[in-house]
Amino acid sequence: MNDMSTGYAILDVRRTSPNIGAEVRGVDLANGLTADEFAEVERAFHENQVLFFKDQSRIAPDVQVEIGKMFGPLHFHPAAPHLEGYPPVFVIHAHKESKIANGEGWHTDVSCDTEPPLGTMLQMHILPSAGGDTMFASMYGAYDTLSPAMQSFLEGLTASHESEHIYRGRYSDRGVDDSDKVYPSAVHPVVRTHPATGRKALYVNAGFTMRINELSKAESRNLLDFLFRHMEEQLMVTRFRWSENDVALWDNRCVQHRALWDYWPEERKGHRVTIKGDRPFFKP
């Protein structure tokens, strides 16, 4: 056992890789969280960047919403349809008729928002017979493994995150008419300081980040291409193989993730609750 697993009175926390991720046992989220349980979950969350809750029962939507609210106000997705009667609950669903699946490329959730989500809690209810894993990459690790020269170069820069190209028409097959909608865009620092841990994390992603504002177009394209390759480094990645009712809780401020759609035509379905976050900032 390692040092990160010790000191928990309630939870059993086992890291899944040296740099990111931990499996958590000892609570059933379907029952909600007590204040003591929440304190340990939050600590494990900050220490491990993404938590995988094992041996869970199905969480009722209102309970999932209540747990989310313990972290902060909830986030309402700018594009995706929600579960009927539960506006904060985003249904993740891919099946035989799907033309796209959510989160297929590396990204942080909704980084196009001015105040992007702090974290995301996803419980999977229906899983394919094999496949549908989710990979999580540590952006602390991505930052830490850059040279000091590259780090200080990036620390002075900001990037434009946009969503029009992703969201326009994306959910039309679920009956969403977005013709009147303006999708969000935002400028964020390329390196952000995590507001809770104080650690620095790389904050550009291939899904939403279009360009680095202070650089020429060619410089920006080249640098982003490099960073997008760099952040995929498997040394900083953990890969989660889901079991039914497993819950993943990830910190969008320091993690990117990618859901593999390798199970078509099988079905994969779950409920996601997203917690609103602060405006990203950089503190030297």
Added chain:
Amino acid sequence: MAESVTVTPLTPIIGAEVSGVDLAHIDDDGFSALRKAFLDHSVLFFRDQDISIDAHKALGRRFGDLHIHPAANDYNDGVKDHPEILVIHADEKTTRTAGDSWHSDVSCDAEPPMMSILRLHTLPPLGGDTLFASMYAAYDALSGPMKQLLGSLTATHDGGPNYRDRAGRQGVDTSAKAYPASSHPIVRTHPETGRKALYVNRAFTTHVDGIPRDEGNAILGFLFNHIEKAQFQCRFRWQPNSVAMWDNRCTLHHAMWDYFPNVRSGFRVTVKGDRPV
């Protein structure tokens, strides 16, 4: 230089053709005018200069001590009594020519040449142009943050891969030979003009020092593409006895090998330079 001397820029950025001068006979005033034009335009071109090897070397010596090329002895067709002369020659037997990619001459040396003076006496009926690119302009076109980043980095220039490949293709055994390798700043300040210039090139620059290879490769890959943009360049079309005189501290050049199996031949004199700063 006499009053008939005229300097005609080829582009606003780089290169000028100089007429009305005999490079074998330049007085002190003429030389200082030549030197000023050289610093202003980075590359000068002259026509109809039927000068001797000795006059060629004497011209070079007015700029500084002459450089002896680390690969000069790899070739059988060297001018044996003149180690300062590098024979530039391609014909129907050639498998690889000198300068067939963007480079700054011998940037692998710790003190790379400040300038090169090339006279071609034999030219193909068509082709064999040389392209020159301004590394001042390439630097100036970068964004502020990129300039800052590059200003903090050095890169290694290694002559081995380039020269071994070239000699190997001519059947020269280089296994016992050591070629120079040096670390230079990616941005160098020209010692005479004070202007900043990019100082990396595809032929010699192998990696950025002190940072991970992936980062360095990303930076160099970008820079190699950047510095080859047409807006930083001029292109010189040679005639027999044309002379080109280029500043290796702020230019790259690339000799087109588009005339095989024809002959292109001449002599180069290279003037020693300072350690880049």
